[in-house]
Amino acid sequence: MSEQATPSSAGGLGEREREGTIELLGVIAYGAISGFTRMAADSEMADDLALKRALAGMAVSEFHNHELLTDRIVELGGDPNAAMAPFRPAFDAYHARTRPRNLLEGLVKAYIGDGIATDFFLEISRYVADDSRVIIEQASTSHRDVDTIVTAVRAGIAEDPRRGGPLALWGRRLVGEALTQGQMVAAEREALSELVLGLSHDRPGATLHEVGELMQRLTDRHQLRMGRLGLSA
Template identity: 40%
Template sequence: MSDSPAGVVDLLGVLAYAELTAFLRLAEDAATLAPTLTDRAELSDLAATEYANFRLVRDRLSALGVDPEEAMAPFVASLDDWHAQTRPRDWLEALVKAYVGTGIAGDFYREAARHVDQETRAIVNEALAEEVRSQFVVERVRAALADNPKLGGKLALWARRMVGEALSQGHRVAAARPHLALLLVSAASAEANGGSSAKDDGPSTPTGGPSADSGTDLVEIGRLFARLTEEHGRRMSALGLVPGP
Protein backbone atom coordinates (compact mmCIF):
# COMPACT_ATOMS: atom_id res chain seq x y z
CA MET A 1 0.00 0.00 0.00
CA SER A 2 1.36 3.41 -0.96
CA ASP A 3 1.74 6.18 1.62
CA SER A 4 1.97 8.84 -1.09
CA PRO A 5 -0.55 11.70 -0.93
CA ALA A 6 -3.76 10.95 -2.78
CA GLY A 7 -3.26 13.98 -5.01
CA VAL A 8 0.07 12.63 -6.24
CA VAL A 9 -1.49 9.27 -7.05
CA ASP A 10 -4.36 10.97 -8.88
CA LEU A 11 -1.98 13.16 -10.87
CA LEU A 12 0.13 10.21 -11.96
CA GLY A 13 -2.97 8.14 -12.65
CA VAL A 14 -4.59 10.70 -14.94
CA LEU A 15 -1.31 11.41 -16.69
CA ALA A 16 -0.59 7.72 -17.23
CA TYR A 17 -3.97 7.16 -18.85
CA ALA A 18 -3.64 10.36 -20.87
CA GLU A 19 -0.33 9.14 -22.29
CA LEU A 20 -1.73 5.68 -23.01
CA THR A 21 -4.75 7.04 -24.86
CA ALA A 22 -2.58 9.55 -26.73
CA PHE A 23 -0.47 6.66 -27.97
CA LEU A 24 -3.52 4.72 -29.13
CA ARG A 25 -5.17 7.69 -30.84
CA LEU A 26 -2.00 8.86 -32.59
CA ALA A 27 -1.29 5.35 -33.84
CA GLU A 28 -4.84 5.18 -35.21
CA ASP A 29 -4.55 8.59 -36.86
CA ALA A 30 -1.21 7.62 -38.40
CA ALA A 31 -2.76 4.51 -39.92
CA THR A 32 -5.98 6.11 -41.17
CA LEU A 33 -5.36 9.83 -41.82
CA ALA A 34 -1.70 10.37 -42.76
CA PRO A 35 -1.50 11.37 -46.45
CA THR A 36 2.00 10.00 -47.08
CA LEU A 37 4.21 7.26 -45.71
CA THR A 38 6.57 9.91 -44.37
CA ASP A 39 3.72 11.52 -42.44
CA ARG A 40 2.62 8.11 -41.20
CA ALA A 41 6.13 7.46 -39.91
CA GLU A 42 6.37 10.88 -38.26
CA LEU A 43 3.09 10.49 -36.42
CA SER A 44 4.01 6.93 -35.46
CA ASP A 45 7.18 8.30 -33.91
CA LEU A 46 5.03 10.66 -31.87
CA ALA A 47 2.85 7.76 -30.80
CA ALA A 48 5.93 5.80 -29.73
CA THR A 49 7.04 8.76 -27.64
CA GLU A 50 3.67 8.87 -25.90
CA TYR A 51 3.92 5.17 -25.10
CA ALA A 52 7.39 5.64 -23.66
CA ASN A 53 5.97 8.44 -21.51
CA PHE A 54 3.17 6.15 -20.36
CA ARG A 55 5.71 3.56 -19.24
CA LEU A 56 7.69 6.23 -17.41
CA VAL A 57 4.66 7.36 -15.40
CA ARG A 58 3.39 3.81 -14.90
CA ASP A 59 6.76 2.79 -13.47
CA ARG A 60 6.69 5.74 -11.09
CA LEU A 61 3.30 4.60 -9.80
CA SER A 62 4.64 1.08 -9.30
CA ALA A 63 7.69 2.44 -7.48
CA LEU A 64 5.35 4.26 -5.10
CA GLY A 65 3.54 1.00 -4.35
CA VAL A 66 0.47 1.93 -6.39
CA ASP A 67 -1.33 -0.38 -8.81
CA PRO A 68 -1.24 1.60 -12.11
CA GLU A 69 -4.57 0.16 -13.26
CA GLU A 70 -6.30 1.28 -10.08
CA ALA A 71 -4.71 4.72 -10.33
CA MET A 72 -5.85 5.18 -13.92
CA ALA A 73 -9.36 3.77 -13.53
CA PRO A 74 -11.08 6.94 -12.17
CA PHE A 75 -10.08 8.90 -15.29
CA VAL A 76 -10.98 6.46 -18.03
CA ALA A 77 -14.50 7.76 -18.64
CA SER A 78 -13.50 11.44 -18.75
CA LEU A 79 -10.55 11.01 -21.08
CA ASP A 80 -12.36 8.57 -23.34
CA ASP A 81 -15.22 11.05 -23.56
CA TRP A 82 -12.84 13.87 -24.50
CA HIS A 83 -11.35 11.79 -27.30
CA ALA A 84 -14.81 10.80 -28.51
CA GLN A 85 -15.87 14.45 -28.63
CA THR A 86 -12.69 15.51 -30.46
CA ARG A 87 -12.17 12.75 -33.01
CA PRO A 88 -10.37 14.35 -35.98
CA ARG A 89 -11.98 14.11 -39.40
CA ASP A 90 -8.82 14.67 -41.42
CA TRP A 91 -5.05 14.86 -41.23
CA LEU A 92 -4.78 18.54 -40.29
CA GLU A 93 -7.37 18.21 -37.55
CA ALA A 94 -5.34 15.29 -36.17
CA LEU A 95 -2.20 17.42 -36.13
CA VAL A 96 -3.90 20.37 -34.44
CA LYS A 97 -5.33 18.04 -31.82
CA ALA A 98 -1.91 16.51 -31.19
CA TYR A 99 -0.45 19.96 -30.59
CA VAL A 100 -3.17 22.20 -29.19
CA GLY A 101 -5.51 19.74 -27.48
CA THR A 102 -2.81 17.60 -25.94
CA GLY A 103 -0.84 20.73 -25.09
CA ILE A 104 -3.50 22.34 -22.92
CA ALA A 105 -4.10 19.03 -21.15
CA GLY A 106 -0.37 18.89 -20.47
CA ASP A 107 -0.48 22.39 -19.00
CA PHE A 108 -3.14 21.16 -16.59
CA TYR A 109 -0.94 18.29 -15.36
CA ARG A 110 2.19 20.43 -15.27
CA GLU A 111 0.52 23.03 -13.06
CA ALA A 112 -0.61 20.35 -10.62
CA ALA A 113 2.92 18.92 -10.56
CA ARG A 114 4.32 22.18 -9.21
CA HIS A 115 3.23 21.04 -5.74
CA VAL A 116 4.41 17.44 -5.60
CA ASP A 117 7.75 15.92 -4.63
CA GLN A 118 10.77 16.70 -6.77
CA GLU A 119 11.16 13.24 -8.34
CA THR A 120 7.50 13.03 -9.36
CA ARG A 121 7.61 16.58 -10.70
CA ALA A 122 10.66 15.74 -12.82
CA ILE A 123 8.93 12.67 -14.27
CA VAL A 124 5.78 14.64 -15.08
CA ASN A 125 7.79 17.37 -16.80
CA GLU A 126 9.78 14.79 -18.77
CA ALA A 127 6.60 13.09 -19.94
CA LEU A 128 5.13 16.43 -21.03
CA ALA A 129 8.10 17.73 -23.01
CA GLU A 130 6.78 19.23 -26.26
CA GLU A 131 9.83 19.82 -28.43
CA VAL A 132 9.40 16.87 -30.82
CA ARG A 133 5.66 17.34 -31.14
CA SER A 134 6.03 21.07 -31.70
CA GLN A 135 8.53 20.92 -34.54
CA PHE A 136 6.74 18.29 -36.61
CA VAL A 137 3.21 19.64 -36.21
CA VAL A 138 4.06 23.31 -36.63
CA GLU A 139 5.93 22.63 -39.86
CA ARG A 140 3.09 20.60 -41.36
CA VAL A 141 0.28 22.96 -40.37
CA ARG A 142 2.11 26.10 -41.44
CA ALA A 143 2.91 24.52 -44.81
CA ALA A 144 -0.75 23.62 -45.31
CA LEU A 145 -1.85 27.17 -44.44
CA ALA A 146 0.68 28.61 -46.85
CA ASP A 147 -0.83 26.47 -49.62
CA ASN A 148 -4.41 27.25 -48.63
CA PRO A 149 -4.92 30.17 -46.21
CA LYS A 150 -8.67 29.50 -46.13
CA LEU A 151 -7.97 26.49 -43.92
CA GLY A 152 -7.06 28.85 -41.08
CA GLY A 153 -10.63 29.62 -40.01
CA LYS A 154 -11.68 25.98 -40.00
CA LEU A 155 -8.66 24.85 -38.00
CA ALA A 156 -9.00 27.73 -35.53
CA LEU A 157 -12.60 26.74 -34.81
CA TRP A 158 -11.52 23.14 -34.39
CA ALA A 159 -8.82 24.12 -31.93
CA ARG A 160 -11.21 26.25 -29.88
CA ARG A 161 -13.68 23.39 -29.72
CA MET A 162 -10.99 21.05 -28.44
CA VAL A 163 -9.83 23.44 -25.77
CA GLY A 164 -13.40 24.04 -24.63
CA GLU A 165 -13.92 20.29 -24.29
CA ALA A 166 -10.59 19.90 -22.47
CA LEU A 167 -11.41 22.61 -19.94
CA SER A 168 -14.87 21.18 -19.39
CA GLN A 169 -13.46 17.72 -18.71
CA GLY A 170 -10.79 19.24 -16.47
CA HIS A 171 -13.43 20.91 -14.32
CA ARG A 172 -15.29 17.61 -14.00
CA VAL A 173 -12.17 15.71 -13.03
CA ALA A 174 -11.21 18.34 -10.45
CA ALA A 175 -14.71 18.30 -8.96
CA ALA A 176 -14.71 14.51 -8.74
CA ARG A 177 -11.14 14.13 -7.41
CA PRO A 178 -10.75 16.68 -4.59
CA HIS A 179 -7.15 15.75 -3.76
CA LEU A 180 -6.14 16.47 -7.33
CA ALA A 181 -8.15 19.69 -7.13
CA LEU A 182 -6.07 20.70 -4.11
CA LEU A 183 -2.92 20.52 -6.20
CA LEU A 184 -4.51 22.81 -8.77
CA VAL A 185 -5.78 25.21 -6.12
CA SER A 186 -2.28 25.39 -4.67
CA ALA A 187 -0.91 26.21 -8.11
CA ALA A 188 -3.58 28.86 -8.69
CA SER A 189 -3.00 30.43 -5.28
CA ALA A 190 0.76 30.46 -5.77
CA GLU A 191 0.33 32.15 -9.14
CA ALA A 192 -1.95 34.77 -7.61
CA ASN A 193 0.72 35.42 -4.97
CA GLY A 194 3.42 35.90 -7.58
CA GLY A 195 5.03 32.47 -7.86
CA SER A 196 5.10 28.82 -6.88
CA SER A 197 5.43 27.84 -3.26
CA ALA A 198 6.50 24.30 -4.10
CA LYS A 199 9.55 23.03 -2.29
CA ASP A 200 12.12 20.67 -3.72
CA ASP A 201 12.21 18.47 -0.63
CA GLY A 202 8.68 17.11 -0.86
CA PRO A 203 5.06 17.65 -1.78
CA SER A 204 3.14 20.56 -0.36
CA THR A 205 -0.19 18.80 -0.85
CA PRO A 206 -2.16 18.52 2.40
CA THR A 207 -2.60 14.87 3.33
CA GLY A 208 -5.52 15.28 5.71
CA GLY A 209 -8.18 15.48 3.00
CA PRO A 210 -9.72 17.99 0.64
CA SER A 211 -10.68 21.50 1.53
CA ALA A 212 -14.14 21.98 2.94
CA ASP A 213 -14.65 25.08 0.84
CA SER A 214 -15.07 23.31 -2.50
CA GLY A 215 -16.82 26.34 -4.01
CA THR A 216 -13.78 28.51 -3.42
CA ASP A 217 -11.55 25.73 -4.73
CA LEU A 218 -13.45 25.56 -8.00
CA VAL A 219 -13.27 29.35 -8.37
CA GLU A 220 -9.49 29.18 -7.97
CA ILE A 221 -9.33 26.38 -10.53
CA GLY A 222 -11.44 28.45 -12.89
CA ARG A 223 -8.89 31.26 -12.62
CA LEU A 224 -6.10 28.81 -13.31
CA PHE A 225 -7.89 27.51 -16.38
CA ALA A 226 -8.30 31.06 -17.62
CA ARG A 227 -4.52 31.39 -17.46
CA LEU A 228 -4.10 28.13 -19.33
CA THR A 229 -5.98 29.65 -22.23
CA GLU A 230 -3.10 32.10 -22.59
CA GLU A 231 -0.83 29.17 -23.39
CA HIS A 232 -3.45 28.00 -25.84
CA GLY A 233 -3.15 31.35 -27.59
CA ARG A 234 0.61 30.93 -27.81
CA ARG A 235 0.25 27.55 -29.47
CA MET A 236 -2.35 28.86 -31.88
CA SER A 237 0.00 31.64 -32.92
CA ALA A 238 2.85 29.16 -33.38
CA LEU A 239 0.68 27.21 -35.82
CA GLY A 240 -0.20 30.38 -37.72
CA LEU A 241 -3.77 30.36 -36.47
CA VAL A 242 -5.66 33.29 -34.95
CA PRO A 243 -6.50 32.70 -31.26
CA GLY A 244 -10.18 33.05 -30.55
CA PRO A 245 -11.92 34.81 -27.66
Protein backbone atom coordinates in the same frame (compact mmCIF):
# COMPACT_ATOMS: atom_id res chain seq x y z
CA MET B 1 -3.62 -1.14 3.75
CA SER B 2 -1.06 -3.45 2.14
CA GLU B 3 2.61 -3.44 3.02
CA GLN B 4 3.33 -2.21 -0.51
CA ALA B 5 1.33 0.94 0.10
CA THR B 6 2.80 2.02 3.44
CA PRO B 7 3.97 5.65 3.65
CA SER B 8 7.55 4.51 4.33
CA SER B 9 7.61 2.61 1.02
CA ALA B 10 6.24 5.66 -0.79
CA GLY B 11 9.08 8.02 -0.07
CA GLY B 12 7.74 9.15 3.28
CA LEU B 13 4.44 10.48 1.94
CA GLY B 14 1.40 10.48 4.14
CA GLU B 15 -1.40 8.18 3.00
CA ARG B 16 -3.67 10.95 1.69
CA GLU B 17 -0.86 12.66 -0.19
CA ARG B 18 0.16 9.30 -1.66
CA GLU B 19 -3.41 8.74 -2.88
CA GLY B 20 -3.57 12.19 -4.48
CA THR B 21 -0.20 11.75 -6.16
CA ILE B 22 -1.24 8.36 -7.56
CA GLU B 23 -4.44 9.94 -8.89
CA LEU B 24 -2.47 12.64 -10.68
CA LEU B 25 -0.04 10.11 -12.11
CA GLY B 26 -2.99 7.92 -13.13
CA VAL B 27 -4.78 10.63 -15.08
CA ILE B 28 -1.62 11.66 -16.92
CA ALA B 29 -0.72 8.01 -17.61
CA TYR B 30 -4.12 7.37 -19.15
CA GLY B 31 -3.74 10.51 -21.24
CA ALA B 32 -0.39 9.20 -22.47
CA ILE B 33 -1.71 5.78 -23.49
CA SER B 34 -4.64 7.50 -25.24
CA GLY B 35 -2.18 9.76 -27.01
CA PHE B 36 -0.19 6.73 -28.15
CA THR B 37 -3.19 5.10 -29.84
CA ARG B 38 -4.42 8.33 -31.43
CA MET B 39 -0.98 9.36 -32.71
CA ALA B 40 -0.54 5.92 -34.23
CA ALA B 41 -3.92 6.33 -35.92
CA ASP B 42 -2.89 9.76 -37.23
CA SER B 43 0.24 8.23 -38.73
CA GLU B 44 -1.99 5.86 -40.71
CA MET B 45 -3.74 8.87 -42.29
CA ALA B 46 -0.50 10.53 -43.40
CA ASP B 47 0.45 10.07 -47.05
CA ASP B 48 3.74 11.93 -46.70
CA LEU B 49 6.35 9.39 -45.58
CA ALA B 50 8.36 11.86 -43.50
CA LEU B 51 5.23 12.92 -41.62
CA LYS B 52 4.14 9.31 -41.19
CA ARG B 53 7.51 8.44 -39.61
CA ALA B 54 7.43 11.49 -37.35
CA LEU B 55 3.94 10.68 -36.08
CA ALA B 56 4.88 7.04 -35.50
CA GLY B 57 7.91 8.22 -33.53
CA MET B 58 5.74 10.49 -31.42
CA ALA B 59 3.44 7.56 -30.69
CA VAL B 60 6.41 5.54 -29.44
CA SER B 61 7.46 8.45 -27.21
CA GLU B 62 3.96 8.61 -25.77
CA PHE B 63 4.15 4.94 -24.79
CA HIS B 64 7.56 5.40 -23.17
CA ASN B 65 6.17 8.31 -21.16
CA HIS B 66 3.22 6.16 -20.16
CA GLU B 67 5.66 3.59 -18.81
CA LEU B 68 7.56 6.23 -16.83
CA LEU B 69 4.34 7.27 -15.12
CA THR B 70 3.09 3.77 -14.41
CA ASP B 71 6.49 2.76 -13.02
CA ARG B 72 6.21 5.65 -10.56
CA ILE B 73 2.71 4.54 -9.58
CA VAL B 74 4.11 1.11 -8.73
CA GLU B 75 6.93 2.73 -6.71
CA LEU B 76 4.26 4.49 -4.65
CA GLY B 77 2.52 1.20 -3.95
CA GLY B 78 -0.29 1.67 -6.45
CA ASP B 79 -1.68 -0.43 -9.27
CA PRO B 80 -1.42 1.35 -12.65
CA ASN B 81 -4.66 -0.06 -14.06
CA ALA B 82 -6.60 0.81 -10.92
CA ALA B 83 -5.05 4.30 -10.91
CA MET B 84 -6.05 4.98 -14.52
CA ALA B 85 -9.52 3.40 -14.49
CA PRO B 86 -11.45 6.28 -12.84
CA PHE B 87 -10.32 8.67 -15.58
CA ARG B 88 -11.16 6.50 -18.56
CA PRO B 89 -14.80 7.66 -18.93
CA ALA B 90 -13.86 11.36 -18.91
CA PHE B 91 -11.04 10.92 -21.43
CA ASP B 92 -13.05 8.66 -23.69
CA ALA B 93 -15.97 11.10 -23.65
CA TYR B 94 -13.61 13.98 -24.50
CA HIS B 95 -12.11 12.06 -27.41
CA ALA B 96 -15.57 11.05 -28.63
CA ARG B 97 -16.63 14.72 -28.65
CA THR B 98 -13.46 15.81 -30.42
CA ARG B 99 -12.90 13.05 -32.95
CA PRO B 100 -10.91 14.52 -35.89
CA ARG B 101 -12.47 14.24 -39.34
CA ASN B 102 -9.12 14.36 -41.14
CA LEU B 103 -5.37 14.45 -40.59
CA LEU B 104 -5.16 18.23 -40.21
CA GLU B 105 -7.78 18.22 -37.44
CA GLY B 106 -5.87 15.36 -35.81
CA LEU B 107 -2.64 17.35 -35.87
CA VAL B 108 -4.32 20.46 -34.46
CA LYS B 109 -5.83 18.33 -31.71
CA ALA B 110 -2.43 16.86 -30.84
CA TYR B 111 -0.89 20.33 -30.64
CA ILE B 112 -3.70 22.49 -29.25
CA GLY B 113 -6.00 20.18 -27.29
CA ASP B 114 -3.40 17.83 -25.87
CA GLY B 115 -0.99 20.72 -25.37
CA ILE B 116 -3.26 22.65 -23.05
CA ALA B 117 -4.22 19.47 -21.17
CA THR B 118 -0.52 18.79 -20.64
CA ASP B 119 0.00 22.36 -19.45
CA PHE B 120 -2.87 21.98 -16.98
CA PHE B 121 -1.48 18.84 -15.36
CA LEU B 122 2.04 20.24 -15.35
CA GLU B 123 0.73 23.22 -13.38
CA ILE B 124 -0.93 20.88 -10.90
CA SER B 125 2.30 18.90 -10.55
CA ARG B 126 3.78 21.90 -8.74
CA TYR B 127 1.91 20.69 -5.67
CA VAL B 128 3.35 17.16 -5.53
CA ALA B 129 6.61 16.03 -3.96
CA ASP B 130 9.77 16.64 -5.95
CA ASP B 131 10.49 13.03 -6.98
CA SER B 132 7.04 12.59 -8.54
CA ARG B 133 7.07 16.06 -10.10
CA VAL B 134 10.32 15.28 -11.94
CA ILE B 135 8.70 12.19 -13.49
CA ILE B 136 5.61 14.16 -14.53
CA GLU B 137 7.72 16.90 -16.08
CA GLN B 138 9.83 14.38 -17.96
CA ALA B 139 6.78 12.53 -19.27
CA SER B 140 4.95 15.71 -20.23
CA THR B 141 7.62 17.56 -22.15
CA SER B 142 9.13 14.94 -24.47
CA HIS B 143 6.26 13.52 -26.48
CA ARG B 144 5.47 16.05 -29.20
CA ASP B 145 7.54 16.89 -32.28
CA VAL B 146 6.14 20.40 -32.32
CA ASP B 147 7.97 21.62 -35.42
CA THR B 148 6.72 18.69 -37.49
CA ILE B 149 3.12 19.31 -36.48
CA VAL B 150 3.33 23.06 -37.03
CA THR B 151 4.96 22.67 -40.44
CA ALA B 152 2.36 20.14 -41.60
CA VAL B 153 -0.60 22.26 -40.48
CA ARG B 154 0.76 25.45 -42.00
CA ALA B 155 1.49 23.61 -45.25
CA GLY B 156 -2.07 22.30 -45.32
CA ILE B 157 -3.46 25.80 -44.88
CA ALA B 158 -1.11 27.24 -47.53
CA GLU B 159 -2.29 24.57 -49.94
CA ASP B 160 -5.92 25.59 -49.35
CA PRO B 161 -6.40 28.83 -47.36
CA ARG B 162 -10.09 28.00 -46.91
CA ARG B 163 -9.01 25.47 -44.30
CA GLY B 164 -7.79 28.20 -41.95
CA GLY B 165 -11.17 29.38 -40.66
CA PRO B 166 -12.57 25.94 -39.79
CA LEU B 167 -9.28 24.90 -38.19
CA ALA B 168 -9.29 28.04 -36.03
CA LEU B 169 -12.82 27.20 -34.84
CA TRP B 170 -11.65 23.65 -34.20
CA GLY B 171 -8.74 24.90 -32.11
CA ARG B 172 -11.00 27.12 -29.99
CA ARG B 173 -13.39 24.24 -29.42
CA LEU B 174 -10.55 21.94 -28.39
CA VAL B 175 -9.21 24.32 -25.77
CA GLY B 176 -12.64 24.74 -24.21
CA GLU B 177 -13.22 20.99 -24.09
CA ALA B 178 -9.75 20.28 -22.69
CA LEU B 179 -10.00 22.88 -19.92
CA THR B 180 -13.46 21.71 -18.93
CA GLN B 181 -12.26 18.12 -18.77
CA GLY B 182 -9.20 19.01 -16.70
CA GLN B 183 -11.16 21.05 -14.18
CA MET B 184 -13.81 18.35 -13.82
CA VAL B 185 -11.22 15.64 -13.25
CA ALA B 186 -9.39 17.69 -10.62
CA ALA B 187 -12.61 18.62 -8.82
CA GLU B 188 -14.16 15.14 -8.82
CA ARG B 189 -11.19 13.32 -7.28
CA GLU B 190 -11.13 14.19 -3.60
CA ALA B 191 -7.56 13.13 -2.83
CA LEU B 192 -6.28 15.00 -5.90
CA SER B 193 -8.18 18.15 -4.89
CA GLU B 194 -6.73 17.95 -1.39
CA LEU B 195 -3.25 17.58 -2.88
CA VAL B 196 -3.62 20.75 -4.97
CA LEU B 197 -5.11 22.74 -2.09
CA GLY B 198 -2.35 21.66 0.29
CA LEU B 199 -4.71 19.80 2.64
CA SER B 200 -2.82 16.49 2.46
CA HIS B 201 0.73 17.74 3.11
CA ASP B 202 2.66 20.54 4.78
CA ARG B 203 3.64 22.36 1.56
CA PRO B 204 1.64 25.41 0.44
CA GLY B 205 -1.32 24.62 -1.79
CA ALA B 206 -2.98 26.69 -4.50
CA THR B 207 -4.87 29.83 -3.51
CA LEU B 208 -7.79 31.27 -5.49
CA HIS B 209 -5.47 33.96 -6.81
CA GLU B 210 -2.96 31.35 -7.96
CA VAL B 211 -5.72 29.39 -9.68
CA GLY B 212 -6.66 32.54 -11.59
CA GLU B 213 -3.04 33.07 -12.60
CA LEU B 214 -2.82 29.43 -13.69
CA MET B 215 -5.80 29.83 -16.01
CA GLN B 216 -4.28 32.97 -17.49
CA ARG B 217 -1.01 31.16 -18.19
CA LEU B 218 -2.92 28.37 -19.93
CA THR B 219 -4.78 30.92 -22.06
CA ASP B 220 -1.56 32.73 -22.98
CA ARG B 221 0.12 29.48 -24.07
CA HIS B 222 -2.92 28.53 -26.11
CA GLN B 223 -2.78 31.82 -27.97
CA LEU B 224 0.92 31.28 -28.70
CA ARG B 225 0.23 27.83 -30.10
CA MET B 226 -2.60 29.08 -32.28
CA GLY B 227 -0.32 31.85 -33.56
CA ARG B 228 2.38 29.33 -34.47
CA LEU B 229 -0.16 27.44 -36.56
CA GLY B 230 -1.21 30.65 -38.27
CA LEU B 231 -4.70 30.47 -36.73
CA SER B 232 -6.62 33.16 -34.88
CA ALA B 233 -7.19 32.41 -31.19
